[in-house]
């Protein structure tokens with residue numbers, strides 16, 4: 641049950657845009673495909689929807705091979721960035737439309753429309769036309785229309801990207817709550833890492849037609865496997881430093897103080913996985929760096945380059961020689977030009993493939 645995507649590849653002429661992607665999405669799971677523009681997430685979603693046929697590979701939905709099935713035979717609902725509402729129909733008629741074409745009796749239709757509109761907080765607008773609604777209300781109507789017939793699978797492509805930041809935050813919580821309550825298997829496409837982190841049970845980070853890492857939001861945030869993922873997830877991004885293994889188990893890095901404090905398990909990992917002289921990257925999240933007295937044991941001397949107070953936290957931009965890094969701290973007394981110590985707790989230092 642759920643969705644199985646097996647070795648799905650898509651070529652448009654000479655260009656391969658999806659590169660043999662495989663993933664099992666569990667029943668009721670909220671699965672997010674996250675990546676930059678053009679990485680193939682929409683194309684992958686469209687192949688699950690049946691709007692695009694794979695060049696090779698297969699898609700199973702709830703145990704059935706639907707690789708070449710028409711979209712309407714897949715028992716899926718879809719919501720996109722442009723709401724796709726019928727402008728001449730009222731909100732009621734828009735939401736009722738999928739029930740009408742499935743010949744659901746009129747009395748059931750009314751009940752289901754009112755129930756779904758209630759869940760999405762648009763019960764008061766059923767008599768209006770789409771042009772009489774705000775963007776957020778229109779998106780709610782579009783979601784109601786998708787959900788009204790209790791689909792098993794819900795596919796969403798950047799449904800919130802036309803909304804302002806505050807409304808996006810509200811809507812992402814609402815969507816997540818609603819689809820979890822209804823137990824619908826969901827694939828959600830976005831380029832917004834905050835949306836992905838806050839909504840997903842699992843995220844697939846996509847790059848150039850591949851799913852480069854799949855895991856829970858915190859797994860991906862805490863243990864990015866590659867430099868690309870480390871850089872992509874997190875704002876401000878992870879501090880990344882080139883490192884090299886000159887002697888097995890003894891890495892050297894631009895900021896040697898951080899490497900010297902690496903716990904032994906990380907050293908073993910490095911020693912086991914990488915050849916001497918092999919380049920890799922060390923990563924440290926900005927919130928894990930600590931500002932300490934200059935000269936404190938295990939710390940590196942840094943100059944404060946810029947201080948960016950954000951209210952709850954402060955971004956402190958630092959320079960250690962030519963190396964730039966960012967620390968996120970609570971309130972920060974440091975001023976531009978101050979010399980501080982920067983300490984990276986060993987357990988927070990990550991070894992990342994280039």
Ligand SMILES: Nc1ncnc2c1ncn2[C@@H]1O[C@H](COP(=O)(O)OP(=O)(O)OP(=O)(O)O)[C@@H](O)[C@H]1O
Nearest residue numbers: 652655657675676677678679680681682683684831
């Ligand atoms: N019908 C098509 N013919 C040729 N190339 C296409 C076609 N559809 C998509 N592409 C190309 O495939 C690549 C992946 O597109 P896709 O829409 O899947 O990316 P995406 O990750 O969803 O990006 P975005 O966030 O911008 O929508 C892009 O380079 C795009 O130009």
